[in-house]
Amino acid sequence: MSFFSKLLKFGSHNMAIDLGTANTLVYVQDQGVVLNEPSVVAIETINGIKKVRAVGDDAKMMMGKTPDSIEAIRPLRDGVIADIEVAEHMIKHFIQKVHGRKSLFSYPEIVICVPSGSTSVERRAIRDAASNAGASEVYLILEPMAAAIGADMPVTEPIGSMVVDIGGGTTEVAVLSLRGLAYTTSVRVGGDKMDEAIVSYVRRHHNLLIGEATAERIKKDFGVAKKPADGEGVSIQIKGRDLVNGVPKEITINQAQIAEALAEPISTIVEGVRIALENTAPELAADIVDQGIVLTGGGALIAGLDEFIREETGLPVTVAEDPLSCVAIGTGRAMEEPIFRGVLHTA
Template sequence: MAKSDLGIDLGTATFVVYQRGKGIIIEEPSVVAIDKNKKNMIAIGKEAKDMLGKTPDQIQIIRPVQDGVIADPNIIEEVLRYFIKKSNSRGFGLYKPSLIIGIPALTTDVERRAVKEAAARVGASKVFLISEPLAAAIGSEIDIAEPNGHMVIDIGGGTTDIAVLSLGGCVISETIKVAGETMDQEIVKYIKRRYKFFIGEATAERLKTEIGKAHPSEENFETEVKGQNLKTGLPSSIVINSEDILNAIRPVLNEIINKIKNILEKTPPELSADIMMNGLIVVGGTARLRGLDKLISEQTGIKTHIPEDPHLTCAKGTGILLENIELLNKVQVS
């Protein structure tokens, strides 16, 4: 494969691009701004996200991947074109790249075909699609080609993908539409209910990231947030702490853990023994929540590991496949 080849994670919350031989070159929020009159993309990533709530009528802010589903393949085509153009602008050449694209586990055959066709239209010479949990496992440095069972829990923005992997493929794989964005929504509801105070989901996401925790033993932090006092209707500010965030997201955490237990119950005994020995791997942006590994380990009785930079594991996995043709041929890539 050539140095212009790219590995791409089309995540619900974040787009991440890996350049062969260079590593991660793009990490941007999965948000796009569209000019409705001209029907073209005018901004992507942080630039588009900063426009939320501030745009005139002709500009629409879109999340191309929602709840683990590719909502608009036409926008994905523009996104892929942007990635290729930006990688070329970094001096990586003008060759037609091969692409390995990590896609949500819920993606249908029709959506997969649309992504491959979009990639071909923007100049890709070859396109390989791989499910995000499988790519994340590879990016976590798991040797998935061996007859050895591993469980990967990918808690992203829109969905939680839970997969039992062995011999290069998914033995059991299930997805629930409960993840980081659900937590943000629950934080908004909790603060509104308890403090009669209204904040936006962007503020809720910041609270979760900066002071949130998943286990009671984690250190308690607090921060001031601005919003609307619902009693007076006026702009105001209050102090929120880590315990507030934990109380808000606890139902979401419980739902994820119950699904993990459910998958463990369905796992064949031989693979269950492997998982007990190997432990659980938790990846995705929400895996950065403090104490999450401790909570899952306590609730399941299985040691739990969160790799460094868990939100980048899928893109790193596509990068490993770009560098390792033998592994690419072994794993079940579409």
Template sequence: MGFFDFFSNDIAIDLGTANTLIIQKDKIVMDEPSIIARDKSTKKVLAIGRDAMQMHEKTHENIQTIRPLKDGVIADFHAAEQMIRGLIKMIDNRSRFFLSSHRMVICIPSGITEVEKRAVRDSAEHAGAKEVYMIHEPIAAALGIGIDIEKPVGSMVVDIGGGTTEIAVIALSGIVCDQSIRVAGDTFNKDILDYMRRQHNLLIGERSAEKVKIEVGAALTELDDPPEEFEIRGRDLMTGIPKVIKVSYSEIAFAIDKSVSKIEEAVLKALEIAPPELSADIYDNGIHLTGGGALLRGLDKRLAMKTKLPIHVAEDPLRAVVRGTGKALKNIDANKAVLMT
């Protein structure tokens, strides 16, 4: 590392629907939920990330919590800018030197429109970025799990995030064919929420649904190593009184089954449109799963049964995309082919 690299304030951002991760100097310096809390009347930011998540669904009328990203793209431009600025400020406060301007590499969904791309760029520039580069999520995920994307060999990556599932066949530093669907972790949460209301007359919040997904979420109704039943608290819709029930993984597998099927269909569609020579490579190398959704119990087994291909779950699926974005940032010139400005 050179002398000037030590003072470098370049950062790589995985701007996710559920979580935002930031890498600086090869280290993950920020891993916070993508949410802000602000005063309704003054629009002043009161909390960002984990602190704002603690307030989510517990606020009174003067405070609102906002998730600036929806389905993998910026839904609230102003809130996104405030969030990025706030997270960068948190990094700057931790370092001994105040770092004001940055070169940023931000990952974006492969199915993003030009308008949505512009919103990402503008948010980053308003938050103090000197230069903004963008990289598609599947390419970042492939880099993050150590795939050599420059080779004339096909690799298939399925990145299941909070807002979108990105499926891409990558070869020669580019996406040959892809599928981007807006079915992912947030959809699973909504499925669980609806199931609890329908099946148990229990009203639960977004955060509780996410907790259920993490503790007992599964893609198969029968697992070799099943998790224990999980206690969930909510409000009884019949009496209006708080109550607690126990849920099993097989119930949750049933609740999210339709959404998992949509991901399966998108994977099959991507395989269907892949050129035959690359299909041969995928047959040899299998499919790589990244993103938070890759942690869903039994998903790899279910996809393997559906595609008859080997499925590899990344070692640290939640951080694969940000690590790949960090690699692209480290060598911007060498990765010019996959970066957009």
């Protein structure tokens, strides 16, 4: 390899991007995941003119605490691109952040993971954003495929397997075989709906108003899919604003109550799994009985969710090793390993 081509190769940091509704992860060839930040953009409006104030970690810290002039936006919140312009800005920001100043020598290939339910207009917008940020080639990969590769499932073989990726805005359920998606369905329920369910439970049962960030913390630390065996589980204190007299107050709830709050969003996810199973060809369904279901995405970390889905479906259910990074790792491997080239799309 000549010095110059070495230099080019050194500079050409091919990237794989998991553009999630809650988190964006960037994987760099031969390095792995180098960036993991919330998919949030803070926009300030001054005299009717909008300006980006912060992206990622900095923007998420502002959520729920911004003055009227600043708005923290999650451009992909429900799994579709609610705001294409803001989404493009965010993609460019993250690519440039990873890319740094090496751009003079590098023309990277970028593989971006998109929801299986995204429209062609949305996919084009995502492609354009990556091109505008300096990518020489942009490839797309469907999220369930990336999740399955990241979870080491046998996607290149003639064996049916099922992945359930529970993200912030959506849950994608897919049956895969021979590098393709044999069936896929997307439910608009994920971690966000669980947070909202906790907010509304606390409001209804305790007249206490809490923010979504508080609800998310409760869910991550104490969320359970099933009532604890002792009937109550751990008790925790929650602070918020009393709806009756308007002052700050603290209440106590236990994990059984959190399970009750989460029951509805979780049953919607299970329903999605059931529909996918009903629509799966018999030969593939037979494989799933052996292979089981693999859970990925942050929502897979709810304690006892695997067991709950196992009980509801009668199938083996496992949680992928690193559910929050699965999609990014799978997108990265699809970019790096020739065996997966067939799963990349150009549009």
